[in-house]
Every structure is written in C-alpha cells, then in structure tokens.
Amino acid sequence: MPQKASPKKNNERTKASSQEAIRKAKARILSAHEAPLETAQWVHDIQNGSRKALGQAITLAESRLPRDRDQLEELLDLLQSTSSNPKSWRMGITGVPGVGKSTFIESFGAAWIEMGHRVAVLAVDPSSERSGGSLLGDQTRMEALTKNPMAFIRPSPSSQTLGGVTRATHESILLCEAAGFDRIIVETVGVGQSETSVRQLTDAFILLMLPGAGDDLQGIKRGIMEMADLILVNKCDGPSASQAEHAALQYRQAIHLFPPAQGGHEVLVQTMSALKQTGIMDACGAIQNLMHLWKDNLWMETQRSRQSTRQFNDHVRALLFEQSQISPQHQAAWERLQTQVERQQISAFAAARKWLNTVVSQP
Numbered sequence: 098m099p100q101k102a103s104p105k106k107n108n109e110r111t112k113a114s115s116q117e118a119i120r121k122a123k124a125r126i127l128s129a130h131e132a133p134l135e136t137a138q139w140v141h142d143i144q145n146g147s148r149k150a151l152g153q154a155i156t157l158a159e160s161r162l163p164r165d166r167d168q169l170e171e172l173l174d175l176l177q178s179t180s181s182n183p184k185s186w187r188m189g190i191t192g193v194p195g196v197g198k199s200t201f202i203e204s205f206g207a208a209w210i211e212m213g214h215r216v217a218v219l220a221v222d223p224s225s226e227r228s229g230g231s232l233l234g235d236q237t238r239m240e241a242l243t244k245n246p247m248a249f250i251r252p253s254p255s256s257q258t259l260g261g262v263t264r265a266t267h268e269s270i271l272l273c274e275a276a277g278f279d280r281i282i283v284e285t286v287g288v289g290q291s292e293t294s295v296r297q298l299t300d301a302f303i304l305l306m307l308p309g310a311g312d313d314l315q316g317i318k319r320g321i322m323e324m325a326d327l328i329l330v331n332k333c334d335g336p337s338a339s340q341a342e343h344a345a346l347q348y349r350q351a352i353h354l355f356p357p358a359q360g361g362h363e364v365l366v367q368t369m370s371a372l373k374q375t376g377i378m379d380a381c382g383a384i385q386n387l388m389h390l391w392k393d394n395l396w397m398e399t400q401r402s403r404q405s406t407r408q409f410n411d412h413v414r415a416l417l418f419e420q421s422q423i424s425p426q427h428q429a430a431w432e433r434l435q436t437q438v439e440r441q442q443i444s445a446f447a448a449a450r451k452w453l454n455t456v457v458s459q460p
C-alpha cells in the first residue's frame with residue numbers, strides 16, 4: 098500500500114513543480130524571441146536585402162528596453178546611417194480617416210517600383226484605437242504592394258507615446274534606407290499631432306483631401322494645409338468627379354492666402370482617383386519636380402539638417418528626462434511637486450525650477 102506523503106514532502110513537491118513551471122515559462126519566453134544575431138552579421142544581412150533582418154532591426158527600434166536601445170545604436174552606427182542619404186526621398190502622406198491614403202499608397206508605391214525604385218511603407222499611429230481589423234484592412238488595400246519583392250511594408254508600432262513612435266519611425270527610416278529602399282512613404286494614421294511629427298521626418302508632405310469639402314476644410318486644420326507641399330483631392334471619379342474639381346479650385350484659392358512655402362516652391366493642388374488609378378503619375382511627377390528643385394536650391398539639405406538638429410535636441414531632452422526618472426529620490430520629488438502644482442500651491446514654473454535644482458544638486 099502506498100504511503101501517504103508527509104506535509105513537508107508535499108510542500109517540497111509543490112515548490113519543485115512551481116520552479117519547474119517558472120523554468121519552462123522562461124524557456125518559452127526566450128525561444129519566442131529569436132536568438133539575437135551577432136551585430137556584424139546583422140549589418141551584413143540588412144545590407145544584403147534580408148527582409149527578416151530588417152524586420153528584426155525595426156522591432157529593436159520599437160523596443161523600449163535599454164539593452165535593445167544599446168544594440169540598435171550599435172547597429173545604426175555600423176550601418177553608418179545618417180540623415181544625409183541624399184538618394185532616398187522621404188514622403189509623408191496624411192489626410193482624414195477614409196480619404197484613401199492606403200489605396201493611394203498601393204498605386205503610388207507601385208509607380209515608383211515601375212520606375213526602378215525600392216519602396217518602404219511605414220505608418221505613424223500613436224493612438225492605440227486602431228484594431229487589428231483595420232490593420233488587416235490596410236494589408237488588403239495594399240495587397241499588390243505587400244506581395245511585391247521591391248516593397249517593404251511595416252504596420253505602425255502601437256501603444257507607445259507619440260515621442261516614442263516618432264523616434265522608432267525615424268530609426269526605421271534609417272534602417273530601410275540602409276537596406277537599399279530609396280522611396281520611403283510614411284502614412285499618418287492617427288489624426289492630431291502625428292501630422293506634425295511626420296512632417297519632421299520627411300522631405301515632402303502630401304495632403305489628401307476629399308471632394309466637395311471645401312466648405313469646412315473637413316476637420317483638417319489650416320496648420321496642416323500650411324505644412325503640405327502637395328495637395329491631392331482624391332475620389333475624383335464617378336459622380337463626385339465634378340465636386341473634386343470644384344474642391345481643387347477652392348483649395349488653390351485658399352493656398353494663395355498662405356505664407357510662401359519655405360522650399361521656394363508653389364504648392365500644387367491636383368485631383369486624382371486612387372481607386373481608378375488616375376492622376377497617380379501626375380502626383381509622382383509633382384514630387385519629382387519638387388525634389389529636383391530642392392536639390393538645386395539646397396532646400397533638401399537645409400531641411401534635413403534642420404530636422405536632424407531638432408531630433409538631436411528632442412533626443413537629448415528625452416534622455417535627460419529618462420535619466421532623471423531613474424533615481425527614486427528624483428521621482429519622489431517629481432511626484433511631490435506635481436501634487437503641489439495640482440493643488441495650485443506652487444506655480445508650474447517655480448515647481449519645474451525647484452525640481453531641476455533637486456536633480457542638479459543630487460545627481
């Protein structure tokens with residue numbers, strides 16, 4: 098007859114089985130992440146067109162773990178990715194949800210590939226509102242491009258702050274360029290601040306508009322229109338074609354009231370149908386003209402250098418802030434001051450100065 102185990106033995110057995118469970122879980126987690134490649138091998142693979150290596154590098158760019166950040170910086174360093182790759186054209190696409198951005202990118206991207214280029218499509222979406230369903234929608238709207246070996250499509254990183262997403266997108270652009278993609282298309286997905294950050298990451302900014310909307314500017318703020326280098330009124334097909342032409346006329350008039358564009362160019366308003374694929378080559382032509390003009394008048398160089406300076410400043414601020422949050426004392430001081438500001442016991446400015454003094458005096 099089997100003997101009944103003592104409570105002590107039972108305890109030991111439970112402990113052993115929970116340790117075993119932890120060990121198995123750890124092994125599962127580790128095997129879920131592919132073993133990190135040697136950085137040099139990784140660089141070689143990216144430069145030789147391995148999409149897997151590029152995808153893994155972008156995953157690293159999206160990570161917030163300090164270890165991953167270090168490795169990414171090493172990788173970018175080895176790839177010698179700087180912001181001065183003059184051969185690549187970075188294009189931002191924005192417009193209200195449903196205007197046809199993804200449908201446009203499908204034919205716009207294909208047009209560049211036909212001209213012999215390699216196209217990378219990235220998305221900036223700091224909101225976590227988009228469901229897997231709408232990402233799936235994008236994949237079907239960009240079906241041909243998704244399958245094209247000359248294209249690389251990366252859905253946006255989710256659940257991050259705008260600053261984090263912007264940094265990840267910037268690094269992803271550099272990685273795609275290092276992998277030989279010379280036409281980079283960045284789609285803004287969330288409405289709001291993401292337009293401004295995509296503007297900061299790209300050379301040319303394209304705004305898509307709906308037909309028959311001139312009246313209320315479709316929720317697109319005037320500031321966003323002022324940032325655009327090219328305006329495309331989409332859905333110029335079927336019964337809405339005449340409305341689209343009318344809207345284009347109105348936008349052309351509105352643009353004359355804006356301050357002149359910094360690149361020394363005229364902001365064109367063109368009509369197109371992303372669905373029927375009309376006006377796509379005209380859009381490519383307009384971009385080509387802009388890029389050639391900007392090369393000649395040095396705006397391309399000036400703008401990129403301003404963008405890099407701004408990124409440097411933003412990055413320093415972000416790193417300083419991150420660093421200052423590491424110490425529990427600084428964090429406690431932060432929380433205390435924040436409460437005082439909330440209760441209106443101290444001005445926001447005085448609180449900020451006080452906190453900085455704490456950080457500086459007790460590094």
Ligand SMILES: Nc1nc2c(ncn2[C@@H]2O[C@H](COP(=O)(O)OP(=O)(O)OP(=O)(O)O)[C@@H](O)[C@H]2O)c(=O)[nH]1
Pocket residue numbers: 192193194195196197198199200201231238286331332333334369370371372373
């Ligand atoms: N008639 C017509 N419909 C279009 C055109 N372009 C896009 N659509 C339709 O408009 C809908 C939205 O298109 P998307 O390309 O997904 O629009 P989007 O701007 O990417 O949308 P979000 O990613 O949700 O912001 C789809 O049903 C498209 O088929 C066009 O030129 N003409």
Ligand SMILES: [Mg+2]
Pocket residue numbers: 198199200235
């Ligand atoms: Mg879309």
